[in-house]
Amino acid sequence: MKKDNIFCIMALLVGLMSACTSTQRPLQLMPIADHSVVIDGKTVVKDEKDSVKLVVSFNGKFNEYMAFDTEIFNLSSKDMFTSPTHFQLIPLNENMSPIMADSISPIVLEGVEPREKMNDTNYQMALQDKKLKQAKVLNTVLFIGGIVAMASSSGRSSRHDRYSTGMELGNAMVQFASVKRIIDHENYYSNMDRLHNERRTWSEQGFNSNTLSAHTSLRGDVFVPIFKNAKYVQLVYKLPNNEITFLFEQHGE
Template sequence: MQTRNLLFALFAISPFLFQSCSAPKSLIKVEPTQESTKWLYGQEFAKDSVSGIIYEVGFDRIVEPNYLFDFDITNRSNLEILIDPKDFYYQPLNDSLQPMVDEYFHASDPEEEILNIEKKLSITEARRKSHIALSLVGLGVDIAAAAITVSDNNPHNDYLRTDLFNAVQIGNMANEFEAVDLNELHESWSQSTIRKTTLEPGYSMKGKVFFPFFPNAKYLQLVIPIDDQNIEILFQQKYIPVKR
């Protein structure tokens, strides 16, 4: 009787146990603190300029372990300027706008990321060529093993087969999937990000910039060096609870 009551109690509370284990995560929004901002398709941009170089910056989303920001950079000066996103950085601040750590968090360097992806693609290409050679060897072994089995008078060996060719193909498929993922990642970094560029007068560029995610920050002080000056844009990080 006690066992039956215990089982009944477990069934009764199990829905609540599952709900407590799968609570939705809070949403994170990063908003500029400037009063005068620009909106574009639901995305809020902060704007600032130094010496005719105009930066418009808006938070896109978090894809851990990174913040994704959209940058729109325009050169209204009379001189060309080198844009290098790895020089951009932020400092996490607390509620009192004081630094939380004694370090700066620099943006990812697209050129380094692309180089690392190309190295991995080179490895997958070498694997692909090796798989071609191994496939031929495996196929030859499988055919030879089948021929020996057929010509063998021992009936116990009739079902003996090698399967090296298919085993190699499984490894080749995994390598091909990895190559597809790497090519897509390469395309994304190559085409969607702000890359190191000499920006001529009268020209502009747009793209994404990746920064390391700092979950405990209340504010992010974004700093963009321009020659011997800085553009500083303050963002507030907010957690929005999600209820069932």
């Protein structure tokens, strides 16, 4: 095996293992409503039904979710249970008709519970630790295998081409293990930094499943999955016998 071929293979490995980045237009949602106000640069919409009042504004994107700054008011005289999962997002096409999952069912995306997402993130962090440990074992095997191959070749007194091939193979294995080790650690620290930021974001959220006392409110971001191909989206809050809806026009993504 020629040295230039070895370096080409190693370069290809680096390219395949490196993460790719892409640019996207920022996601924007504009409410379609007769009654909306602009507060601190955000367009706010509100509605009230069955002693429940909602005040909502689009607050941007986080990972694969769109965030809505939401305050819910319990206007009744008794306790009320609320949850981010009570929110649904229905993607609509240019005719404002629901985009269908199949011939009879529209696509409906449910809000996520921040506590559950934080637990998922903890699990992903544990997986990253496990993957790095497995990579360390493989890198050690490759490195030792390369050293053994070179040592074995150096002890041969027979044909020169076998000696040269053995040395090149051993050297390639050692270099491969060294490069892979660097890439493994770079990917690990990059992923863990991202996951730490995600866990912090989820832990800071104030809108979790909760019981609201009479005449109290709860405010925080509600996260629902992004549906990129929608022209419009309808945000729905499910009530026992009713629902509150807000219509937005979607741009970007």
